[in-house]
Amino acid sequence: MTKTTNHTTSGRGPADHEVRDQIVKAATEHFRLYGFEKTAVSDLAKAIGFSKAYIYKFFESKQAIGELICANCLREIEADIRAAVDGAARPPEKLRRMFKAAVESSLRLFFEDRKLYDIAAAAATERWAAVRAYEERIAVMLQDILRQGRESEDFERKTPLDETAMAIYLVMRPYLNPLLLQHSQEHADEAPAQLSSLVLRSLSP
Amino acid sequence: MTKTTNHTTSGRGPADHEVRDQIVKAATEHFRLYGFEKTAVSDLAKAIGFSKAYIYKFFESKQAIGELICANCLREIEADIRAAVDGAARPPEKLRRMFKAAVESSLRLFFEDRKLYDIAAAAATERWAAVRAYEERIAVMLQDILRQGRESEDFERKTPLDETAMAIYLVMRPYLNPLLLQHSQEHADEAPAQLSSLVLRSLSP
Numbered sequence: 001m002t003k004t005t006n007h008t009t010s011g012r013g014p015a016d017h018e019v020r021d022q023i024v025k026a027a028t029e030h031f032r033l034y035g036f037e038k039t040a041v042s043d044l045a046k047a048i049g050f051s052k053a054y055i056y057k058f059f060e061s062k063q064a065i066g067e068l069i070c071a072n073c074l075r076e077i078e079a080d081i082r083a084a085v086d087g088a089a090r091p092p093e094k095l096r097r098m099f100k101a102a103v104e105s106s107l108r109l110f111f112e113d114r115k116l117y118d119i120a121a122a123a124a125t126e127r128w129a130a131v132r133a134y135e136e137r138i139a140v141m142l143q144d145i146l147r148q149g150r151e152s153e154d155f156e157r158k159t160p161l162d163e164t165a166m167a168i169y170l171v172m173r174p175y176l177n178p179l180l181l182q183h184s185q186e187h188a189d190e191a192p193a194q195l196s197s198l199v200l201r202s203l204s205p
Numbered sequence: 206m207t208k209t210t211n212h213t214t215s216g217r218g219p220a221d222h223e224v225r226d227q228i229v230k231a232a233t234e235h236f237r238l239y240g241f242e243k244t245a246v247s248d249l250a251k252a253i254g255f256s257k258a259y260i261y262k263f264f265e266s267k268q269a270i271g272e273l274i275c276a277n278c279l280r281e282i283e284a285d286i287r288a289a290v291d292g293a294a295r296p297p298e299k300l301r302r303m304f305k306a307a308v309e310s311s312l313r314l315f316f317e318d319r320k321l322y323d324i325a326a327a328a329a330t331e332r333w334a335a336v337r338a339y340e341e342r343i344a345v346m347l348q349d350i351l352r353q354g355r356e357s358e359d360f361e362r363k364t365p366l367d368e369t370a371m372a373i374y375l376v377m378r379p380y381l382n383p384l385l386l387q388h389s390q391e392h393a394d395e396a397p398a399q400l401s402s403l404v405l406r407s408l409s410p
Contacts, residue, residue, distance in 0.1 A: 159406065
């Protein structure tokens with residue numbers, strides 16, 4: 001195997017996780033510029049200065065690299081949402097901020113670098129594991145806010161929690177899922193406020 | 206101009222609107238089978254047995270034919286929604302039926318004949334006049350139900366009507382717009398009931 005990396009130090013190669021990080025970082029930049037769909041692993045190898053075989057030692061496919069980039073991107077969105085939610089004291093305001101941060105952060109990460117949208121769209125279409133896990137974590141975050149709001153008596157308690165949570169998730173979905181968000185950008189400025197007001201009216205005790 | 210139609214009767218040609226109807230009907234069938242994007246006016250002419258020039262006498266472009274097909278399709282969805290709404294006595298039930306009929310009728314017309322989705326998608330992407338007019342009529346139908354519900358005291362009156370109507374429209378939009386609906390089909394069975402329940406909770410006085 002040809003190994004053209006210049007990252008070996010003091011005779012020992014870098015740790016596996018370092019090489020993986022390096023590949024993911026370079027791949028992210030490469031996909032950003034040239035798109036995910038249009039890039040082959042051989043293009044990527046050439047750009048990083050690794051052999052194709054060396055990349056395959058760490059990732060079994062282009063999708064495996066894409067999955068990690070996608071997972072990182074979704075983690076970033078989730079962190080933004082969580083920070084926004086944690087910044088508010090009461091459940092109604094938490095819900096408003098959750099909606100607002102979700103839209104802003106998704107727009108920024110999926111569309112600002114138009115080329116990363118490629119990966120997000122493939123991930124959402126094929127329902128990669130990272131996407132399913134992200135959706136699950138967002139649903140749990142939403143349920144937590146609802147539970148807190150029921151305890152603080154800000155929210156009604158008659159409707160089953162699962163039903164409320166699922167319906168609100170459906171209201172947010174067009175702004176979380178990149179496939180839908182691409183067709184909702186014209187509403188992205190006003191929708192979070194309008195929809196969270198509607199949702200809060202639906203939750204009033 | 207070569208005129209290969211065999212629809213001239215008793216020496217006089219058919220009325221213009223009859224020829225237009227005939228072209229639209231044949232074009233609908235043709236697009237259904239071969240898709241809108243992939244069909245050229247010359248293919249259409251050949252299939253109908255008209256000359257290309259004769260078709261251009263009645264429609265300035267393929268899009269103009271598509272617009273009429275799209276308008277017919279949207280009128281059909283609107284008629285389904287209106288029939289469902291008129292079949293209910295009270296505003297809350299009208300709203301539930303509006304949502305349900307909108308989803309079912311849109312799914313049927315946009316997706317059952319997969320090829321007609323082509324036209325609907327082009328229309329929605331380019332915001333053809335027929336689409337804007339349809340959205341406007343649906344918004345008015347929604348406002349009428351809200352107004353009736355305020356009068357009958359089924360719905361709250363504190364929130365400005367425009368605000369309520371816009372927010373509910375945003376909730377319905379992913380199931381009305383074919384570009385979003387294509388990515389919402391997995392939720393299409395349950396979403397109308399879940400979302401209209403949420404909306405009705407938000408409207409309770």
